[in-house]
Amino acid sequence: MRTLSMTLICSLTLVLLSFSSEVSATTNPRRPHVVIILADDMGLGDVTALNKYSQIPTPNLDKLARQSLSFTDAHAAGSYCVPSRYGLLTGRYMWRTRLGSGGNLANFAGTLIEPDRKTIANLLQNAGYYTGLIGKWHQGLDWKLRDESEREQIRVDLNYQNFNNIDFASPALKGPKDYGFTYSFGTAGSAEMNPATFIENNRVTVIPTLTSAQAKAKYGEWYGRDDNIVAEDYTMDRLVPTLSNKACEFVETAVRTKPDQPFFLYYAMTTPHNPIVPHREFQGKSRAGTYGDFVFELDYHVGKLLQKLDDLGIVDNTLVIFTSDNGPVNRTKGYSQRWVRGDTMIYDHDSNGPCAGWKGGLEEGGHRVPFLVRWPAVIKPGEQCSTTIVFNDVFPTLAEILDIPLDDNIAEDGVSFYQALKGESRPVSFHKAIIHNHHNGTFAVRQGPYKLMVHGPKTIDEVLNESVTATYTLYDLGQDIEETTDISKQHPVQISQMLILLKQYMKTGRSKGS
Known part of the structure; x- marks a missing residue:
């Protein structure tokens, strides 16, 4: 009997020690879970906590701001989608790439990130993280072609539309999983870009076969482009909630099935980028027209993910960054009414807050963005920081947090702001200077x-x-x-x-x- 009791005690001790090691792995403040939430074309003035004159209710972002360190002088690495995402992922300015300053990615132009370049996902994956991308990639994919002779043409032709040459039945030759993401689910680019289909782990979930006209006939409306190739299951009202569910699913799967492993989630939202089509349950809920409703919907889905972290009991040692890839579009001109369905300027709402300028430009409104950082184990909540930072800095900041040295050929344009997070040093800037670029170059x-x-x-x-x-x-x-x-x-x-x-x-x- 005594032998049995001793055996049980030893077994319980081993279980407790095992449990203790798992908990320490996920609560170690030098190995936090990391969640980066990136809005798409959202202005500094859209968040009520950052702009008391905002006409858009953002209760979840307001709560996050109260729990976070808010950077008031934070900048995207470019004033439009591709350069800002490249800078965030690589710590390097996009104008150093083959696209140059002002360049953009065509629908099938191939991957932009160089084959040997390290990304945030590589950094964290190599450090033992389970890594995931949910949402908009927009760094290019290399599709399998039926006629390889057109490979180079694709990389330079901004209007390449030979869909018959793309082998959508085969996985892409190169995509997110080749840059450090263990799991990915989302879109190749913006909501309306080709191909209009979901892509999971470099493979389309449904082969796109419909034209824009056929999609409109089938669904009653199509808010994308006139030259889209569309999958049967791909509709704008399904897009946002699908990505939201996938983000929550990724986090829960990581915690439930990999309790001894930290995770990294890059949640690249497609809202409130055009086409502005809020789901029916969010329509009329803001005081800034359809755009305001779309931002309100974004706020709901941010809150949904943050609540998931709370439900899983991992808030204290999860580093959450919320920001936007650039400033908002000037919706007073240049866009089809079927996309916008309203003008934000008539609602006495200024998406840029105190700043001038819009997406694509050099003025502050094009690249100065909301930037909230929550990490209860380390960061004192509710403070503001005026230190100038840029997206390129996120890479070296995470490296410093994890005590990973970076050589000179990694994140060449980034400087860690970890000291600012801890409250140890908040200078005017950790850089001598930062560079902005206009979409015109x-x-x-x-x-x-x-x-x-x-x-x-x-x-x-x-x-x-x-x-x-x-x-x-x-x-x-x-x-x-x-x-x-x-x-x-x-x-x-x-x-x-x-x-x-x-x-x-x-x-x-x-x-x-x-």
């Missing part, structure tokens, strides 16, 4: 309160070529956040210093450490 340099816009040169070669004519405007954002007054004539030395840095960053291929 032009550049701007930010240093301290000053922002220098460089008009004329639209490529690295042109910036470095002294014979290319350039003009400049300089703003003091500390005094003039709306960028109304050009002070370039009063500060020639400041301009010279900023131009030296811009050219240095272009020549050396990096901006960190200088």
Whole structure:
């Protein structure tokens, strides 16, 4: 009997020790779960907690802001989708890639991230994380072709539409799983981009066969483009909730089936990017028209995921970042009424808050974005931080948190802001300068309160070529956040210093450490 009792005690001890080791693996503050939630085309002024004049109720984001450190001077790595996502994933400016400054990815243009380049997902996967992408990829996929002779044409033809040459029945040759994501489910690009179908682990879930006209006839309406190829199960009202469910499913699966392994979720939402089609249950719920309703729907799904973290009991040691890939689109012009169904400006709502400018531009409204960071185990809640940061900094910040050294050829344009998260140091910036770029290719340099816009040169070669004519405007954002007054004539030395840095960053291929 005594032998049996001792056996039971030893067995219970082993179970408790095993349980203890599992708990320590998931509660270690140097190995937090990581969730990055990236909105699509959402403005700084859309969140009520960041803009008291917002006409859009955002209760879940407001709650997150109260629990977070809010960066008030945070910037996307570009003012539109592709460069901002490239910078976030790689810690490097997209204008250093084959696309150059102002470049964008065509529907079937192939992967942008270089084969040997490390991403955040690689970093965390190699550190033992279970990694997942849910939502919009928009870094290109290399599809299997029936005629390989068109491979190079695809990479340069912005209007390549030979759908018959794409073998959708086969998995893509290269996609998210080749860049560190163990699991992925989402879309190749924005909601309306080709192919209009869900892609899971580099393979379409349903082969797209419908034209836009056929989709409209089948579903009564089609809010995408006129030249889409559409899967039978792909409708705009199904898209957002499907991705939301998948994000929650990924987190629950990770915690339930891999309790001793931290996870990384990159939840790249497709809202509130065009087409603006809020689900019927959210229509009329804001005071800013259809766009406002769509942001309200986004807020609901953010809250749904955050509640899942709470239900699973992992909030304390989960690092959550909420931000947007760039500023909002100027919906007062240039878009079909069937996409917008209303004008946000008539509702006395300013998506950019105090900033001027829109998506794609150099003005602050194009790239200054909401940036909330919650990590209860480390971060003091409810504070604001005015340190200037850029998406490129997320990669080295996670590396420092995990005590992983980075060599010089990784995240060349990122600097860790871990000290700011801990409250140990919150300088004006951890960078000497950061670089913005316009969708037309032009550049701007930010240093301290000053922002220098460089008009004329639209490529690295042109910036470095002294014979290319350039003009400049300089703003003091500390005094003039709306960028109304050009002070370039009063500060020639400041301009010279900023131009030296811009050219240095272009020549050396990096901006960190200088």
